[in-house]
Amino acid sequence: MTTYNIGVEATMEIIGGKWKAIILCHLRHQAMRNGELRRAIPQITQKMLTQQLRELEHDGIISRTVFDQIPPHVEYALTARGDSLSGLLNQLCRWGEALIDSRRAAGEQITLRHRDDVNLLPPEDAHGAENQKG
Amino acid sequence: MTTYNIGVEATMEIIGGKWKAIILCHLRHQAMRNGELRRAIPQITQKMLTQQLRELEHDGIISRTVFDQIPPHVEYALTARGDSLSGLLNQLCRWGEALIDSRRAAGEQITLRHRDDVNLLPPEDAHGAENQKG
DNA sequence: TGCCTTACGCACCTTTTAGTGCCTATGGAG
DNA sequence: CTCCATAGGCACTAAAAGGTGCGTAAGGCA
Structure with missing residues (x-):
């Protein structure tokens, strides 16, 4: 049983941390690829970007679309929930x-x-x- | 020289972290004392509460008013900037x-x-x- | 005297978060 | 053959965030 005292706790679990809100802000306007996000957020490391994207995907905030190509092409976009x-x-x-x-x-x-x-x-x-x- | 890539970075520096947004949400409606905040946020420790309040004060988001009494009486409230x-x-x-x-x-x-x-x-x-x- | 209250400083320790370096896969360019 | 680009897994380390425990002040009260 998870208990929150106030709604903001749940929100911050999702957009809190050093990178998530920044990533989501970039995704507001268009879907972006891993490399585009890395260029848009120069300070982030590949590891952190991947990790944060995975968590956002797990929380239903973003979608991950793989285009089966060489070299790899993956796009991240806000879901309906992310868009809210x-x-x-x-x-x-x-x-x-x-x-x-x-x-x-x-x-x-x-x-x-x-x-x-x-x-x-x-x-x-x-x-x-x-x-x-x- | 501090450089931000996107506005949200500055915002998250101020309301990010586990406790700050929660504290500020409680202060939206009325000024509160240290002990009131502690009761409103049962999981927070005294150290963290004090630390977060100091940082919010330093950032000009809340004010700290000391009533010169025994036992001590200190009130925290949003400043104009906090209210924004x-x-x-x-x-x-x-x-x-x-x-x-x-x-x-x-x-x-x-x-x-x-x-x-x-x-x-x-x-x-x-x-x-x-x-x-x- | 000894314990209550409130607010909070400080030293030390644990947990979480973030960063670095090295590795894979694949097809094309050189 | 080797190197490039893209995406990202994994092990290890560094730094930041958070938690615990103990001490202080000063007046009231039993």
Whole structure:
């Protein structure tokens, strides 16, 4: 018998850890191959990527599709259940972006490579200019 | 120079880990004392609670107010920046609740003590073509 | 005096998570 | 033949996260 005190515990079991939320954020927009994910997340090791993908697959969040080719071709994509996380993942990205903005505005040396969307952070920062993606 | 590839990395640095999101979820509704949080999160140890609260305070997410009394009285509350997480925290709770519901519906022995809100998860879904390598 | 309360520091130990290096398989290019 | 690319298994090690136990402070109370 598994007992949770509050729903967030179950959510964090699935998207917690250093890599899972990052992987899922990349998979929001399109299915990706192992190598594409590795390039999108340069710091991750092959071992960790495989391990995290296996766990997400086991939890029913992503699907793994093997194209029987040489060299191997495997694609990972969000399942319906994974897709139900996309609003949450968007918010995780946007909140982080706003945090980075406000820290940079406060003089910290911070950069962000891939921006998703815009500001939703509090007072410390007057709201900034909006940024359109192409 | 700190560099992030995607916003979610910054967010997870702050609410990641086993306890932080849980603590923040409890603080969404009211300020709480050390002992209240400990009772609300029975599995956490005093050391971990203190440590996580310190980190959240350092990150500007919660405030720590000391009432100069004997015995000591200290209250923790979300700051404006912490409060900007509340929508996100609500979603983390609700998604987890929906996941627990669907697992219980699938026959798993799962319970949830404190419920926040309702369903936003999809039905158990068959995922796409999944080939197995042999 | 000795024990209650609350909050929390610190040293030490265990468990979990993450990283490194080496190995397989296959067909084509050189 | 050897090397390339792709995906990833497996053994071992390093680092981070988490847990245990003990000590402090200061006033109230039996």
